[in-house]
Amino acid sequence: MLERLADLESALEAARAGGGEKNVTRHHARGKLLPRERVELLLDQDAPFLELSPVAAWGTEFPVGASVVTGVGVVEGVECVVVAHDPTVHGGAVNPFTDRKVRRAAEIAAANRLPLLTMVESTGSGSPAPGAVAAELARHRVPTVCVVFGPTSGDAVYLPALSDQLILVGPQARVQLSQQADGQHDGLADFVAEDERDGIRLARLCVRRLNWRKLGPAPRSAEPVPPRHEMEDLLTIAGSFPAGPFEAREVLARVLDGSVFDEFKPGYGPELVCGWGEVHGYPVAVLAVGGSPASAEARKGAHFVQLANASATPLVELRHPGNRAAAGGDVSSAALLVNALANSVVPRLAVTLGEGVREPGHRFGFRWPSNPLPVGLVPSPGGGDAPKASAAMYASGHLHDDGVIDPRDTRTVLGICLSAVHSGPIGGAASYGVFRV
Secondary structure, three states: OHHHHHHHHHHHHHHHOOOOHHHHHHHHHOOOOOHHHHHHHHOOOOOOEEEEOOOOOOOOOOOOOOOEEEEEEEEOOEEEEEEEEOOOOHHHOOOHHHHHHHHHHHHHHHHHOOOEEEEEOOOOOOOOHHHHHHHHHHHOOOOEEEEEOOOEOHHHHHHHHHOOEEEEEOOOOOEEOOOOOEOOOOOOOOEEEOOHHHHHHHHHHHHHOOOOOOOOOOOOOOOOOOOOOOOOHHHHHHHHOOOOOOOHHHHHOOOOHHHOOEEOOOOOOOOOEEEEEEEOOEEEEEEEEOOOOOHHHHHHHHHHHHHHHHOOOOEEEEEOOOOHHHHHOOHHHHHHHHHHHHOOOOOEEEEEOOOOOOOOOOOEEEEOOOOEOOOOOOOOOOOOOOOOOEHHHHHHHOOOOOOEOOHHHHHHHHHHHHHHHOOOOOOOOOOOOOOOO
């Protein structure tokens, strides 16, 4: 597992390197900030930043990271989705993976009622993604603030032009709407900043004046009790999977507050583990899903999902293909649980512990590093021999999830995501139908 994490860190370093040392040096020489430097100044001091899809485009012909930084962070006490284009990578021009990455960030902002802050310096592309993103956010009434740091043209102008509030940084920032007009002089901008730091200050001011409030309940405890078991053990658990048996309870003992897990129907459908707990003070309904569940497991899981909806409790799914229940499963049995999940209205968070893709309906979906793929399956960036890739890296590079995480960070990542989903209302109703087994 440590070797897999080292591979992940190498990919993250490639993303952080942007367009390379030469382009970064030239950018700094112009008195300009890098995208992650802009993000750091935008966020509240010492606030966490959960970066999304950081290794997007890994294993493809495009730069790792897809020339844009996206994530969830806190600005003026408000959780926001942040998008920052990287001008050191081909002038900030977007590619197909950039489009998908920005779309996913907008989906998360809309689904969780999180204001979207965009920091643009891009020449755009022939993609309709920015316009679609702006329209989707407007439909969900999600506030949008855009800071333009340099020349912006092509389809990249949709986000600045359609944002609720627009900030242009100095005379170098121009939104080229047409050959005759640009956003510096036609009244498009709400503010014109003196420099980049002033533009970021104004963006923070815009968020402060939103008077934004969470609609979901606060955590039950301001100081939750940490797990009683060591996080480091997750490396051994993750490293032995899927060769050895997977024990969801061992994972939960290192993720849930106080390692307290109230298991639901432990004697019925034992191959499917589900129950109640808390993560950083937020109540959660945990469902360990694997393979095609047998009849008993499917009925148990469907009943549990309905109870979670009736009590308005977010679902945390541990998804793993190695569950022994898969051997006795069939399509008709699995359909019962699949239907319950498809009709679930509470937020769903997923951590994939093996192969698989992020399913529609998940507010957030992350995965642990996994086994290497066969050599030759993944093309090496820039040509040459295929890298020793993991299935997780390949899936994350193609945006089948929101990122590969260190197993030891699972509790922290889930805590940030749970806080984010509580920015909007938590679904569920007492009238939601519940059947008994």
